[in-house]
Amino acid sequence: MFGDISSATKIDEIKFKNIAFPNDPIHYIAPTYDDMNHITFLLAKQMRANGITADRIVTLAKGGWPMTRSLVDFTKIKEVASIGVKFYQKLNQRYEVPKIYQDLPVSVKGESVILFDDVADTGKSLVYVKDYLLKAGVKQVTTVTLFYKSHSVIKPDFYGPTTAAWIVFPYESRESFSFFQRKWTKEGLSNEEIDSRMKQFGARQAWLDEYRLFS
Template structure:
């Protein structure tokens, strides 16, 4: 298999692990400086898991949750609409809390928009029938110019595809030569 030359590769925004640490610290500073502090951080999985954890630590927020959403199936490939996936977050103790929703990027913005609309219009469901209204804001590392939503907090804007340190390599498989687990 031929490795593409630099000229054949599309230009990308590359975020290193060190850059990720610096970016989340700067993003946390902008959230803190705004005077609004969350009580709960919700990660939009999978891309928002690491940024949400880093922001929660930087903002000293211990309460965290996850909303599992599938939209991108490959580079530039998406499902027709973002889809919530199980398991659903237990929200039994969020009454009256401020919620920060975190994702890695607002690319099309459709995933973040769906999550924010769910939270702001319907609240968080306690038991599937009763919803608690919440005050929610959003934070991302990157925003694309064509995003349908403007996050409340964003570290950087870019028009490029982004290589994140946690997703820049293909998944590990048994075909890679790894011994299968028994």
């Protein structure tokens, strides 16, 4: 099925429509909030079927934040903590050792946790934080992501659709616009052409006008 995934009963039934543009080798997908809510539901269902329980959800900032609330709802796991890790000081200036810029606000020693993020892309953040949690005394870490890319250095314990596409998330609309506005302007596209493409990602004209006004 393409486009509407609401009737999918299994992760492997979900197929997103590829978005492609002339002279652009990259293919994109643009899941909606409702799409990701349904994927979260299916992941929670999978975990329940496999007997997975946890004391807490640890969500990776910032990608894990939006759907963590749904995961809390579907799993009935009420305790949540967030952790943030970064690998770069500035563009192309990589830290020798990744930096925790937002540490856990509570002790997780002795707990079983679900480590949650929106996508396993390189997978390096998941690997680093999983190791960090185990060193902090966590008893068991179950890794869960909404999407998975096969080049990731880690395959999560539970994951949503596998894709090689560039994922344009709805909660990164302004950030995506800023990136693509610069990229496509350099490639000679007009504002109207850029807006037409952004609308295929789910952006609204009022948003684009506002983004451009204050970019």
